[in-house]
Amino acid sequence: EDKVVQSPLSLVVHEGDTVTLNCSYEVTNFRSLLWYKQEKKAPTFLFMLTSSGIEKKSGRLSSILDKKELFSILNITATQTGDSAVYLCAVEGHTISNFGNEKLTFGTGTRLTIIP
Amino acid sequence: SQTIHQWPATLVQPVGSPLSLECTVEGTSNPNLYWYRQAAGRGLQLLFYSVGIGQISSEVPQNLSASRPQDRQFILSSKKLLLSDSGFYLCAWTPGRAYLNTEAFFGQGTRLTVV
16 A cells, blocks of 8 residues: 655744645556645645655755655745744655556645745 | 536535545546545555556545545545544545556545544
């Protein structure tokens, strides 16, 4: 069974701090790892990682994947109150089934709260 | 461009009543379609996914069912709701097998409260 574990479950920091969110996984036939930000309703896409050691960067957010140790981290520098959200990690695995297709397995998320 | 519609946005239903949530995708063909449930403070739990019309894979045993009567339509149903069915339900799609390594696109979700 595919499994995604995120830590910490929740995190409260002050504005301007740097945070690191963790995601470890076990998945059959790994295809990609994705990070999403969920504020109120639908999650919004942040990053997709497929190769080890290559950092993806978008503004103050960055992420990297380690396929040997089966984990990824999401870094947010100089945090702002608008970064408060639940951050979801998901792993896409290729299922060996009658359908032979991919599915996304999500972790429980990290609830990040930024205090002004 | 592709869009995904999910309705209703909120729903309050009594225990034992039926449920039907609908999701449709526009601007693409042969999508993979997913139903997720998110309990309060929890991550997204995959309930069903479908790679084609009439092809449904169930991930967890429950009193819910899913159907895909058309290529871009995915329906989540229940004959009799339980209190434990309360939660936030999200429909999502990814491009079909012709595409590799793409993100999932989500509907705006349905907040279901069973009373």
